Amino acid sequence: MNKLKVGLISFAHSHANSYYESLCKMPEVEIVGIADENRSRVEGIIAQSGLPYFADYKQLLATDADAVVICSENVHHAKLTIEAAKAKKHVLCEKPLGITADEMEAMIAACRDNGVQLMTAFPCRYLPAVADAKAAIDRGDIGDIVAIKGTNHGTNPGGWFTDRKLSGGGAVLDHTVHVMDLMNWMLGSAPQEVYAYTGTRFGDAEIDDAGLVHVKFPGGVFGVIDTSWSRPRSFPTWGDVTMEIVGTKGVISVDGFAQKNEVYSDIDKQASWSYWGDNMDELMIQDFVRALLEGRPVPITGEDGMKSAAVALAAYESSKLGQPVGL
Amino acid sequence: MKVGVVGCGGMGHVHAQSYAKMRDAELVGVCDLDAELAGELAKKAGTRAFTSFEEMLEAVDPEVISIALPSYLHKEAVLKAAAAGRHVICEKPVSLTLEDTDEIIAACELNGVRLFIGHVLRFFPEYEQLKRQVDSGVIGEPGVAHAKRVGGHPGEAKQWFKDETKSGGVIVDMMIHDIDFMRWAFGEVKSVFAMNKVDNEMDYALVTLQFQNGAAANLEAFWGYPGSFSYSAELAGSKGLIRLDSSTSASLHTRAKVRTREERQFAEIPQSPGTRSPFELELSHFLTCIREGEEPRVTVQDAREALRISLAALESIRTGKVIYL
Numbered sequence: 001m002n003k004l005k006v007g008l009i010s011f012a013h014s015h016a017n018s019y020y021e022s023l024c025k026m027p028e029v030e031i032v033g034i035a036d037e038n039r040s041r042v043e044g045i046i047a048q049s050g051l052p053y054f055a056d057y058k059q060l061l062a063t064d065a066d067a068v069v070i071c072s073e074n075v076h077h078a079k080l081t082i083e084a085a086k087a088k089k090h091v092l093c094e095k096p097l098g099i100t101a102d103e104m105e106a107m108i109a110a111c112r113d114n115g116v117q118l119m120t121a122f123p124c125r126y127l128p129a130v131a132d133a134k135a136a137i138d139r140g141d142i143g144d145i146v147a148i149k150g151t152n153h154g155t156n157p158g159g160w161f162t163d164r165k166l167s168g169g170g171a172v173l174d175h176t177v178h179v180m181d182l183m184n185w186m187l188g189s190a191p192q193e194v195y196a197y198t199g200t201r202f203g204d205a206e207i208d209d210a211g212l213v214h215v216k217f218p219g220g221v222f223g224v225i226d227t228s229w230s231r232p233r234s235f236p237t238w239g240d241v242t243m244e245i246v247g248t249k250g251v252i253s254v255d256g257f258a259q260k261n262e263v264y265s266d267i268d269k270q271a272s273w274s275y276w277g278d279n280m281d282e283l284m285i286q287d288f289v290r291a292l293l294e295g296r297p298v299p300i301t302g303e304d305g306m307k308s309a310a311v312a313l314a315a316y317e318s319s320k321l322g323q324p325v326g327l
Numbered sequence: 328m329k330v331g332v333v334g335c336g337g338m339g340h341v342h343a344q345s346y347a348k349m350r351d352a353e354l355v356g357v358c359d360l361d362a363e364l365a366g367e368l369a370k371k372a373g374t375r376a377f378t379s380f381e382e383m384l385e386a387v388d389p390e391v392i393s394i395a396l397p398s399y400l401h402k403e404a405v406l407k408a409a410a411a412g413r414h415v416i417c418e419k420p421v422s423l424t425l426e427d428t429d430e431i432i433a434a435c436e437l438n439g440v441r442l443f444i445g446h447v448l449r450f451f452p453e454y455e456q457l458k459r460q461v462d463s464g465v466i467g468e469p470g471v472a473h474a475k476r477v478g479g480h481p482g483e484a485k486q487w488f489k490d491e492t493k494s495g496g497v498i499v500d501m502m503i504h505d506i507d508f509m510r511w512a513f514g515e516v517k518s519v520f521a522m523n524k525v526d527n528e529m530d531y532a533l534v535t536l537q538f539q540n541g542a543a544a545n546l547e548a549f550w551g552y553p554g555s556f557s558y559s560a561e562l563a564g565s566k567g568l569i570r571l572d573s574s575t576s577a578s579l580h581t582r583a584k585v586r587t588r589e590e591r592q593f594a595e596i597p598q599s600p601g602t603r604s605p606f607e608l609e610l611s612h613f614l615t616c617i618r619e620g621e622e623p624r625v626t627v628q629d630a631r632e633a634l635r636i637s638l639a640a641l642e643s644i645r646t647g648k649v650i651y652l
Binding site for chain 2: 147193202203214216322324
């Protein structure tokens with residue numbers, strides 16, 4: 001079997017664990033090693049799997065890996081992606097792709113110039129409800145899209161996420177990009193104007209944990225996303241991905257994690273929602289791996305990642321100005 | 328207390344039938360230019376029908392006039408009732424402009440009559456409980472809120488709803504409920520930003536309010552929604568969040584077989600029954616305020632502020648800018 005050799009760089013973002021597990025399940029993948037300057041983050045996996053460990057990512061880039069998965073703190077995405085591209089490795093980069101437009105352009109250019117592919121990790125496209133909604137829209141089931149109201153609520157992840165020097169931004173950067181990408185994807189377009197509210201309302205983090213981001217697309221389609229880390233600790237799940245898609249001939253409501261059982265146990269002392277739907281991370285990783293093995297373009301590009309991160313960056317600008325800003 | 332209802336459409340029915348049930352109110356007449364509508368409602372509510380306001384005043388001498396006319400007719404009716412020295416209960420929105428609203432308020436003050444505007448959401452048990460819990464600190468400091476209100480287009484049955492100069496559109500007519508509620512729960516509004524799509528089939532709006540305390544809310548309203556009427560709200564803060572949703576709190580579902588010519592189908596009616604309707608609670612509260620000289624749960628200034636915010640949303644749609652109040 002023609003195998004894809006994959007390395008993982010940094011487990012700073014916990015999604016790396018899920019991507020790692022997804023890769024492990026694929027017979028067509030050979031994991032060549034894990035790089036993380038912080039060994040304690042990956043100690044468990046290294047011990048259990050016996051995989052090569054690299055304290056310096058450059059050692060991993062020196063292997064014969066075909067591709068790398070980058071889940072570092074946001075501010076390191078650009079450097080790591082560009083280095084990986086120079087080492088001729090394809091890249092799957094965690095979202096947000098970058099924290100400035102310039103660095104994202106440089107990432108895209110580096111991959112292009114080195115003949116490798118860059119994919120942004122937007123697993124929400126692989127939620128079956130989302131994928132079916134997109135298909136229904138493409139079939140014209142609800143006519144032309146008029147507006148979309150989305151939410152990507154979460155819980156404050158803490159750690160480096162609330163340290164601007166490492167994250168580049170709070171809830172607005174973290175949680176605009178997923179649903180924004182879905183809107184761009186469904187509309188085949190990108191916003192031309194952004195208005196945003198940002199605030200720190202849910203804790204004492206010195207970073208935004210609240211956001212409402214309005215967007216206007218060419219042709220007048222409009223939308224809003226609640227990006228807030230507003231789920232309290234007592235909430236039965238981590239957050240949500242929802243979209244109310246209003247068309248000229250109908251409405252589609254997506255609740256991406258509605259496939260759940262409700263759990264009430266005296267052992268947990270807290271009600272919880274236990275998701276049983278398909279694993280979106282697994283479906284995304286499969287698509288990434290198969291595109292590379294079959295020499296197809298990756299399904300979600302660096303440009304896609306930049307388009308939606310650009311909205312988050314514009315949101316901060318709008319919030320500062322107190323008025324909408326153009327893109 | 329003798330009450331006369333002006334306007335015998337949908338809301339007129341709700342007003343008249345609510346008064347008819349109250350022990351401390353006497354529904355002395357209902358009035359509509361359309362004699363048939365007035366007659367029908369009079370029969371249902373067990374009272375007399377009139378086709379002119381003056382005639383009703385003359386014949387049955389109501390102390391309170393309850394106005395359930397289309398919004399663009401509120402001003403004329405309130406001014407007439409005030410001039411005749413009658414207390415006024417008027418449906419929301421108080422009127423369609425701040426100038427008209429100020430004229431209405433001034434006329435009621437001048438004539439020494441009370442004026443109440445029917446922002447009935449404050450009397451819905453789920454919203455009232457939500458407000459009480461926010462006040463008692465259940466969610467901590469206000470953070471980010473949502474409100475949603477969607478249903479069929481009322482303009483399909485009553486054409487005036489589709490004329491923005493007569494109804495104000497979905498924001499001034501329907502979202503104003505949630506605007507008033509959010510202001511009640513989260514405090515004074517600092518700025519308004521709005522987006523809207525209006526055509527013959529739909530009126531859909533997304534409005535973001537920023538509050539003086541730093542919190543924010545996004546409100547969604549939809550006329551022309553292809554589903555049952557429903558509403559929901561979520562208020563999140565530093566210590567918790569509270570949600571309400573009419574579709575999940577429906578406590579009674581009736582599912583009946585319906586035989587049509589072609590095929591067997593079914594009809595499903597979700598309901599959330601209670602012993603007293605929010606409208607009865609509201610109208611009865613207003614009558615008590617008249618009798619006891621008390622301040623109402625929702626004042627005329629609250630109604631004016633809800634209108635001012637709604638109009639700011641329209642201005643935001645026109646200009647594409649954030650409107651600072």
